């Protein structure tokens with residue numbers, strides 16, 4: 001398709017992307033921009049750490065710094081779903097080198113799953129033409145992240 005143009009589905013004419021009404025009378029629906037779900041960092045913190053009874057403000061301010069550090073290292077999407085089956089007293093624990101390897105591993109798994117969903121699935125059995133049964137074990141994102 002030529003750059004900056006789109007094809008009218010009813011007359012196949014190429015028209016400028018901006019055009020909302022084709023000469024043939026076809027009306028182009030405006031594409032609704034997919035809204036990115038907003039990720040609430042505070043919610044991430046509440047999920048991952050146990051806040052003390054007192055001085056929550058100071059606590060969350062400090063924890064937010066740690067979270068931002070982890071978001072820089074990995075991604076916000078990742079931090080939003082990563083699961084440890086427990087809450088920490090502080091994200092300092094996650095930032096530390098102690099858990100870096102575990103986190104790196106989870107992150108790689110996370111990226112692997114995300115990438116995989118972008119591409120259409122191949123039917124290996126149909127293409128190879130062999131009798132071998134390919135057992136498909138698709139792990140869900142949750143499986144990966146729950147792995148310890």
Ligand SMILES: [Zn+2]
Pocket residue numbers: 008009010011012013022023024025026
């Ligand atoms: Zn048209």
